[in-house]
Amino acid sequence: xxxxxxxxxxxxxxxxxxxxxxxxxxxxxxxxxxxxxxxxxxxxxxxxxxxxxxxxxxxxxxxxxxxxxxxxxxxxxxxxxxxxxxxxxxxxxxxxxxxxxxxxxxxxxxxxxxxxxxxx
Numbered sequence: 001x002x003x004x005x006x007x008x009x010x011x012x013x014x015x016x017x018x019x020x021x022x023x024x025x026x027x028x029x030x031x032x033x034x035x036x037x038x039x040x041x042x043x044x045x046x047x048x049x050x051x052x053x054x055x056x057x058x059x060x061x062x063x064x065x066x067x068x069x070x071x072x073x074x075x076x077x078x079x080x081x082x083x084x085x086x087x088x089x090x091x092x093x094x095x096x097x098x099x100x101x102x103x104x105x106x107x108x109x110x111x112x113x114x115x116x117x118x119x120x
Contacts, residue, residue, distance in 0.1 A: 001086070004050075005076040006066045012059060015112075016051035019080055046089070048077065051114040060098055060110050067093050072120055091117040 002010035004017070026040035052063055067073065075091050078084040094116035101111035 002076075003078065005074075005088075007069070007073050008076070009066065011066050012052060012055075012063060014050045015053040016049065016114075017077070018049040019077075020047045020049070021045075021081070022047060045119040046079075047094075047116055047118045048075075048091075049114070049116050051112050053112050054101065055098075055110045055113055057108050057110070060113050063113050064096060064098070067115070067117070068096075075117060090120040092120055093117055 003013045004011045022045050023039070024042045024045060026042055029038055029040040031037050052059070055063065072090050072092050074088050076086055076088040079087040096113070096115040098113045099111045100109075102109045
């Protein structure tokens with residue numbers, strides 16, 4: 001079973017997989033004059049930082065194309081909130097980066113491919 005799937009298709013296992021849970025609060029949330037926080041949480045969403053190290057040009061293209069194919073996409077991943085059981089959620093893509101590490105005749109490698117996906 002693949003560690004990560006995008007729109008049902010296996011994607012190379014990332015070198016770094018960092019899920020973050022964001023609380024979404026009501027616009028009326030905030031501290032009152034007595035210093036008490038009134039969070040008024042509406043829901044929580046997950047963002048996931050992904051990074052692949054030392055990828056070839058073909059691997060880099062495959063990774064980027066898998067996520068860039070649509071404005072929104074489904075991702076199946078191991079959710080730490082569910083004892084690492086696989087879940088599928090809809091995400092959109094943040095900024096991407098792919099700095100070059102080596103680019104010679106016999107060796108072409110990207111240092112990494114990195115970006116964040118954000119739950120819709």
